[in-house]
Amino acid sequence: LIPLVFRLNYSASDTNDRNRVKSRLKKFISRRPSLKTLQEKGLIKDQIFGSHLHLVCEREKSTVPQFVRQCIKTVERRGLDVDGIYRVSGNLATIQKLRFVVNQEEKLNLDDSQWEDIHVVTGALKMFFRELPEPLFPYCFFEQFVEAIKIQDNATRIKSIRTLVKKLPRPNYETMKILFEHLKKIAAKESVNLMSTQSLGIVFGPTLLRPEKETGNMAVHMLYQNQIVELMLSEYNKIFGSEED
Structure with missing residues (x-):
């Protein structure tokens, strides 16, 4: 009991x-407290990766994210001659570590020894663009760019792409202009780094533009994605230059 x-x-x-x-x-x-409350009180830093492009720019009072500028500057200083730049993958764990640092800390030094491998920097930049909730080429523009790249006459095709690019929201346009100018410099060193405009199109096509919903033939979409980036690189001056160019 x-x-x-x-x-x-x-x-x-x-x-x-x-x-x-x-x-x-x-x-x-x-x-x-909600995440928004913690952010408003400054207890949690606003994220860079995974945020909408315009929100990152608004917070930084800029038209191009500071992280994008930093990566481009670093690659141009020590990566233009590197074989397979942007094609070769960096160590994913180190890229994720860099992503964490960017999201959590105010200052970033890409010349720190832990980011010595330039493929880590390029990998993080590609990841930034992949993780945008809406791609650099906004969803509502996707079909219009695809229709433009299908145009047979080259001069008309370039003019159509240029017209679409000029209609983009300012953060998208300014970021795209700086990124493509950078990639053009990469392609100019093709004899050393083996990265042609075609190679860069293959790497960046699906990263920068994609449909909101995958329908139809994904392989065909990918072909157009690559071709759009390739054309914009090879005809950069006509697409991004002033009306007189």
Whole structure:
């Protein structure tokens, strides 16, 4: 009889403890501040990776994300002659570490020894563009760019692409202009780094533009994606230059 009473008391006590824990958890969850509140109070830094392009630019009071500028500057200083630049993958764990640093810390030094491998920097830049909730080429423009690249007459095709590019939101246009100017410099060193405009189109096509919903033949879409980037690189001056050019 005594062991039974002991067990009953223990069971009742255990139930009370669990109820108290549940109650405390409910109170904690109800009092827990939202991510937005924590960000507003400055307790959590606004993310760079995974944020909309215009929001990153608004926060930085710029038209091109600072991280994009930093990566481009670093690659142009020590990566233009590197074989397979942007095609060769960097160590994913190190790229993820760089991503974490960018999202959590105010200052970033890409000349730090831990980012010595230039493929880590290029990998992080590609990841930034891949993780944009909406691509650099906004979804609503995707079909229009595809229709433009299908035009047979080269001069008309270039003019159509140029017209579309000029219609892009300013952060998208300015970021695209700087990125393509950079990639043009990469292609100019093709004899050393083996990265032609075609190679860069293959690497950046699916990263920079994609349909909101994958329908139809993905292989055909990919072909157009590559061709759009390739044309914009080879005809950069006509597409991004002033009207007089």
